[in-house]
Amino acid sequence: MGALKIVHGPRDEELIEYRELRAEIREAQGQRIQIVSITVGAFIAVLTVFLGVLFDPDTQANNLLAVSIGGNTVLLALLIPSLIMAITTQQSIVRKGNYIRRFIESRLDSGCKWETRLDRVKPDNKVRGRVFGLVGIYLFLIVLSWVLPGYALLRGLAFRPWWIVIIPAPLTIWALYLTLDLQIHFSDSWNLNWNSDEEPAEDG
Numbered sequence: 001m002g003a004l005k006i007v008h009g010p011r012d013e014e015l016i017e018y019r020e021l022r023a024e025i026r027e028a029q030g031q032r033i034q035i036v037s038i039t040v041g042a043f044i045a046v047l048t049v050f051l052g053v054l055f056d057p058d059t060q061a062n063n064l065l066a067v068s069i070g071g072n073t074v075l076l077a078l079l080i081p082s083l084i085m086a087i088t089t090q091q092s093i094v095r096k097g098n099y100i101r102r103f104i105e106s107r108l109d110s111g112c113k114w115e116t117r118l119d120r121v122k123p124d125n126k127v128r129g130r131v132f133g134l135v136g137i138y139l140f141l142i143v144l145s146w147v148l149p150g151y152a153l154l155r156g157l158a159f160r161p162w163w164i165v166i167i168p169a170p171l172t173i174w175a176l177y178l179t180l181d182l183q184i185h186f187s188d189s190w191n192l193n194w195n196s197d198e199e200p201a202e203d204g
Helices: 010-054 061-107 114-121 132-145 147-154 162-166 169-184
Strands: none
Touching (some): 010 061, 010 132, 061 162, 061 169, 132 147, 132 169
């Protein structure tokens, strides 16, 4: 007796692709949580080290300014790669969700309509792809990174030369830009919607 051969129809293939893409979305969402968790943990660890140096009675006053600006710079440099990874992960989630809605769910008569129903509730795909809580965490960390220079100011330390405070400024602007991009999606890299109802061209 020969082996039973299972033939998959078009609907079966679409369901398989649907499940695979949904699994990839869930995996990306887990990666996003890991990115934020690791970033927050590393941020707190680095901030604790620099605060310990600042509050150390043995730290000389002329070194406090260098420590505060240096710590501020290190913390911002830690946030920027994390923001880039978070944006890339979120773009992958949005792109896969749009593909599912346009090319898979539109062909299924019933069931598997999560992306379609979500799109009807929030028709603006960019709004649907925003992550308010994640953005709030990054904004809080950016502000928190300036606690170190703020402490130096409270100690009455003069920023001499004055331009030393400019050192972390470009990193702050970059971090704010990435955070706002994660929220508002204004950069060209967010143009991920499938703007055509036609099937993507297959290779070969």
